[in-house]
Amino acid sequence: MKSLSEIETTVKRASKAAGYSWGVSEETGKSIRLLELFSLPGIKHLNEYLNQKNKSKFESLSLISENNSSLKNPYCPITLGVSFLDQINVLENLKKIEFKNVAYPIIFISFISRSSEIIGKKINVKIDEKKMLLNLNVNIFSNFIDQEFPKIANTIEVNLLENEDNFTDEEWNNLYKLSEETFVEESDSLKEGAAGAGLTDND
Amino acid sequence: MKVELRDPNKIMKLSRLGSFHQSKLSFLRSFLNEFKEWEYKRDLFNLNENGFGEAVYSFKKNKRVYSLVCFANEIKDEERSDRVIATKWDAAFTLHDGVPTKKDIERLKNEVPKQEVGRLSYKELTLSRANKSVRIYNHVVESLSKGQQPDLNLLSKVGYLYRTTAVYGSGKFGLADRFRIKNREEINGPFRLEMMLVYLVRQFTFDQVNHVAYYKNPKTAVKLDDNICKNLGIGNSTGLGMAPFIVNHPTLLNNWILSREKALKKIREIKDVESQDSDLFIDCVKKSLKNITSWNTDSEYQQTKITSLLKDVEKFLNFINKDFNFEIEYPFNKIYQWLEDNTCEECIEYIVSIMMEPYNNIVNPLVKEMSSDEEKYFNIPTYRKVEELQNIIEKKYPNILDINFDEKENNKNFWFISKNKEEPRLADRFEEHGSELEQPLAIARDIKKLYDKLLVSKNSLTIAEFLTSNSELRHVVRRAFIVEKFPYSEIQDNTIGKDLMPIDMLRLKLSFFGALKFDPRSDKWLRICMFQGAPLPNELKNYDEQWVYKTNI
Numbered sequence: 001m002k003s004l005s006e007i008e009t010t011v012k013r014a015s016k017a018a019g020y021s022w023g024v025s026e027e028t029g030k031s032i033r034l035l036e037l038f039s040l041p042g043i044k045h046l047n048e049y050l051n052q053k054n055k056s057k058f059e060s061l062s063l064i065s066e067n068n069s070s071l072k073n074p075y076c077p078i079t080l081g082v083s084f085l086d087q088i089n090v091l092e093n094l095k096k097i098e099f100k101n102v103a104y105p106i107i108f109i110s111f112i113s114r115s116s117e118i119i120g121k122k123i124n125v126k127i128d129e130k131k132m133l134l135n136l137n138v139n140i141f142s143n144f145i146d147q148e149f150p151k152i153a154n155t156i157e158v159n160l161l162e163n164e165d166n167f168t169d170e171e172w173n174n175l176y177k178l179s180e181e182t183f184v185e186e187s188d189s190l191k192e193g194a195a196g197a198g199l200t201d202n203d
Numbered sequence: 204m205k206v207e208l209r210d211p212n213k214i215m216k217l218s219r220l221g222s223f224h225q226s227k228l229s230f231l232r233s234f235l236n237e238f239k240e241w242e243y244k245r246d247l248f249n250l251n252e253n254g255f256g257e258a259v260y261s262f263k264k265n266k267r268v269y270s271l272v273c274f275a276n277e278i279k280d281e282e283r284s285d286r287v288i289a290t291k292w293d294a295a296f297t298l299h300d301g302v303p304t305k306k307d308i309e310r311l312k313n314e315v316p317k318q319e320v321g322r323l324s325y326k327e328l329t330l331s332r333a334n335k336s337v338r339i340y341n342h343v344v345e346s347l348s349k350g351q352q353p354d355l356n357l358l359s360k361v362g363y364l365y366r367t368t369a370v371y372g373s374g375k376f377g378l379a380d381r382f383r384i385k386n387r388e389e390i391n392g393p394f395r396l397e398m399m400l401v402y403l404v405r406q407f408t409f410d411q412v413n414h415v416a417y418y419k420n421p422k423t424a425v426k427l428d429d430n431i432c433k434n435l436g437i438g439n440s441t442g443l444g445m446a447p448f449i450v451n452h453p454t455l456l457n458n459w460i461l462s463r464e465k466a467l468k469k470i471r472e473i474k475d476v477e478s479q480d481s482d483l484f485i486d487c488v489k490k491s492l493k494n495i496t497s498w499n500t501d502s503e504y505q506q507t508k509i510t511s512l513l514k515d516v517e518k519f520l521n522f523i524n525k526d527f528n529f530e531i532e533y534p535f536n537k538i539y540q541w542l543e544d545n546t547c548e549e550c551i552e553y554i555v556s557i558m559m560e561p562y563n564n565i566v567n568p569l570v571k572e573m574s575s576d577e578e579k580y581f582n583i584p585t586y587r588k589v590e591e592l593q594n595i596i597e598k599k600y601p602n603i604l605d606i607n608f609d610e611k612e613n614n615k616n617f618w619f620i621s622k623n624k625e626e627p628r629l630a631d632r633f634e635e636h637g638s639e640l641e642q643p644l645a646i647a648r649d650i651k652k653l654y655d656k657l658l659v660s661k662n663s664l665t666i667a668e669f670l671t672s673n674s675e676l677r678h679v680v681r682r683a684f685i686v687e688k689f690p691y692s693e694i695q696d697n698t699i700g701k702d703l704m705p706i707d708m709l710r711l712k713l714s715f716f717g718a719l720k721f722d723p724r725s726d727k728w729l730r731i732c733m734f735q736g737a738p739l740p741n742e743l744k745n746y747d748e749q750w751v752y753k754t755n756i
Contacts, residue, residue, distance in 0.1 A: 001324065004382070005374025013620075022643040023677020030581060062671035082674075086585040086667035118582060 008033040011046060018050045020078060027082050031110035038140050040106060041149060048151065049077065049104040058103055064091060069100035074152055077104045081111025088115040097158040105153035112158060113137050124159040204533055206471040208464045208690075212602060215460070215695040221707025222508075222548040225751065226556035227566045228462055228573070229717030231733055232751070234398035235743065236567075237389055238262055243740040245410070246302075250275060252418035254411045257308060260403045260740075267389070269328070269396070270299045271403040272308060274316050275411060283334050285368045285440040292318070292332035294365065294407070298400045300326050300379065318369070319624075323377040329400045330378060333365040333408075336438065340364050340412065343427065347416035350423040352431060359497055359756040362720065362732045364408040366438030370397045385574075393455065393573055394716065405437040405734050429739060434756045436735030439718070442728040443627045446708040447618065450644050450694065453682060454575040457689035459715050462569040463555075464691065469565045470558050471536040480561035481529040483749070487560045488520060490752040491553075494719060497754070502723040504704070508549050515550035560749060580688070583681050589669050590662035592683055596654045599686045602695055603647045604654060612701040618644040629705055629727065645699045649679040719751070 012029035016022055028046070035042030052058075058076035061068055064087050068075075080102060084091065091097060102108055105127050116123045117137035125132045127150065132142040165172070186194070213219065225232070241262040250256035258273040275294045282291045295316040299307065307326070314321035318332050339353075339361045346353040372394070374380040390396055409432045417424040449456050495513045500506060522541060531537065535558055542551045559566050597604070608614050617638040621628050632638040643649070653676045660669055670677055686693045697703065706723050713721065718731035736754035738746035747753065 001377060003325070003374030003377055004380045006377070021674040021677055023679075023681060024674055026581075026678060026681070063668075083671070086583070086670055089586040090667070114582070 004033050004037060007036050007043065011043070014046075014050060015078070018053055024078065024082055027085065027111070028078055028107075031081065031107070031114065034113060034137070035106065035110045040110075040140065042106065042110065045104045045106050045149065045151075049107060052103070063087070064097065066094055066096070067098050067100075071101070074101045074103040075099065075108075077102060077107035081108045084108070085111045085115050085118070088118050091115075092119045092121070092160060095160065097160075099156040099158070100154065102153045102156050104151060105156055106149045108156070109134070109140070113140055119160070121163060122161045124161055126155075126157040126159075127153045128155060204472060204474070204536070206468050206536060208461075208468055211460075211599075211690045211693075212695050214464070215691060215693060217694060217696040217698075217704065217707040219548050219552070220694065220711040221704060222552045223463075223711055223714035224553045224556045225714055225717040225719060226463065226466075227559045227563075227748075228459075228466065228570060229715055230392060230394045231398045231402070231717035231737070233392050233570045234395050234402065235737065235746070236570075236748075237392065237395065238399065239743040239746070240264065241743075243743065245406075246270065248410065248414070250411065250414055252415070253277065254415040257312065258407055258410070259303065259308075260406060261302070262399065262403075264389070267387070268302050269399060270301065270303055271400060271407070272297050272299050272303055272311050272315065273404070273407050274312060276316055280337070283337070285334060285366060286442075289368065290320075292316070292368070293335045294404075295332045296330070296400060296404055296407075297323060297327045298329040298396055298403075300328050300384070319376060321376065325377075325379045325383060327378050328384065328396045329370060329372040330376060331367050331370040331397075331400055331404065333367040333404060333437070335365055336361050336363060343412050344416045344419065347412060347427060348419035348424050350425050352425070352428050355431070355756045358431070358435065360499055361438070362735050362756075363405075363436045363438040364412060365404065366440055366730065367401060367404065368440045369444070370400060370439075372397050391574060392570055393459070398716070401437050401439075401733055402737070403740075405435075405737075406740055408437065409435075409739075430755070432739055433742075433750075434736055434754050436719070436732040436737070439713075439731050439733060440724075440728065441709055441713065441731065443629060443705055443709075445712045446629075446705050447627045447642065447644055449708055449712055450646060450698070452575070452577065453685050453692035454577050454580050454689050457692035458573050458575050460691035461689075462573050466559050466562070466565055466569055467539070467555050470562060471533065471539055473535060474532050476529050476534050477561075478529070481534070483561045484557060485520075485523060487557045487749055487752045488516065488523075488554065490749075491557065492516065493754060494752065497756070498720045500720075500722040502729075504726075505721060505723050508547075511547045512549045512553060515546035516553065519546060519550065519554060557752075563748075580685055581681070583666060583670075583677070584684055585665060585667035585670065587666050587684075588662065589657055589660045589664045589666070592666060592669075592680065593654070593657045593662070595683050595687045596650060596657070599683070599690070599693070600647075600650050600654075600695070603650055603697075606647060606651060606697055606700075608648045608651055613697060614648065614699060615701045616699045616703060617641040618699070629703075632699075643678045646679065646682060646693065647697045648699060649676065650683065652676060653679045653683070717751075 008029040011032040012025045015025035015028040032042035032046050057073040059070040059073045060079040061075055061083055064083055109125060109132060112123055112125060113134045114137055116134045122136060123134040125134060130144045132140055134140055241264045244261050246261050247257060247259035255275050255277050259270050261268055261270040273294060273296050278291045278293060295318060297311055297315045314323060323330060342357055343353045343364060372378060384390060409427055413426045495509060498509050542554055606613050615631060616629050617632045619628055619637050619640055619642055656673055656676060666680060705727050706729050709729060710721055713731055718733050719735055720732045721729055723729040736750045738750060
């Protein structure tokens, strides 16, 4: 088994050899390491993409907007990913961002996952009909984990989620009520003697 | 009185970093301190009469066990090489996490002797190999087999029986990634498991010579005297592989140096020094003279440094004896100022290290600050502005900005990774091919490039906007934001200039390991000795903390 350290170093070097700058290669190393840590096919897709890169043309996108479309050639997932990561503080203000025609989207996803940690918000991603929840870079949850990841995404929809509970008030209140059963009802003497501070110490 | 931390722009120069010495903060000393209460055991010693076979040594506490698995192999004299291009070694080692099963040992037997071309698993933590110092090894075996102890004069010339030629950890060749074990309290200090491996290898070398001497002549053989064992360390040959490490781990480097600087600052701020502390300090300086006079090297560069060190330490002792009174206020501050005014860099850093000896209360908490969670500082704060980055560079790299990289001598070398051994190398860019594949280790040059680019960019641009058209400078943008928070994270020198002495970079790292007797074999590799004078494993529960200054051979 390859260690994550070996994966990161080799990806960094391979990305540099494929023409990216050292700084971008460092980012790619971190991102692919992350995918492999989550048991997602980072090495496989990077390998295929870097092979394709010599044969086909891919577009770079420097400044990301609400709707981003590359009609002729697909977007490069690495430059797109680095741009997303760099601009996340601005993109945070947009509710929904759409990308059309992105190559090897799983590579792009790894950068979005890292961005989720930076802004402290969960991010929902829809790659065509497949859904993923990027959870503050702690994990990636998806409904197609056993299926082959696409090599081209026609549409990627990115939704930055507000920090909200994913349960109802009723569910919470029921649970809270149950937790109260571990508390002791205070008698007058307990009220007086069991607290650390005195009753008059209310500043 | 408040003493300022020393200026990074002075301390992080290569000549100063290349003058650092071991101290109480050094990893091999903090390793001994951490593991002194652990149970040491030799679990397996299955060597044939010539000393070839397997052995296992362990440290155990509660349910945690670390086991050194050793494989001693027969090799021909002509196959023995300290260079990284070697493919066979007298012995190979791995530190296994837990108790190895028979199946583990069989697996490791196939992989460990192959070193870089073998595959380890997440159950192994570190990997190493070593060669005999044949002259010393044979002499010791011969003497012991005849019932005699070896010639101490001969031993003192080398100081060890075996020399390791690499110690690997942190995920190399399939070893466990650091993140798997980073929360273990006992290894909350850099390179602790590498130190454990080297320390246990040292014990293996003693056991092996005793074993071979016995089988050579069971009737007359004696064991190597414990006191001689104690005064032997384990050698190490180190090449350029270490140099990129200190550039590639800026926050870790910062934490090592910052701990040293904080210790010095706190010691200089002591108003009244207890007489027992000043006595211990002076005693260590006096006894340490033996470490200088027994420091052998053929390197003229190092000989000159040793000569001036010896002269200056003697001058210092003379000053302490005749002109200094420890009863004055802030005596260590006065001493430090005197050192800066009167002695060479090598001597200043030597005495700074010894100043720490009386102060466990200052040093021990700092040992815990010497690791780094590097991932936390990786992301670039791209929301910040060009103007801020420009200010950081002006403030943090003042001398670097004065270097003219258009001059050939300032741009002479390039760092690359050798295809044959995947090891770092340094070459002349105007004489050799390959500079187009240069590694990103010319930080000074690239910081200067970044600064020049920032000067012609709009101050109000965000870093994200700046990077859209300056991707080639991304690696140094990241570093500049790191140095803003971590003042000692950057070497404040040119790592590609004509006058570069790469061994200064190695020496820096090795001093933090706790190495002694740096012996440069060229400007690119050197030999050192580790654990010379250190307690033996069965003495760990009660040992003299200043052992490093009390070697007898």
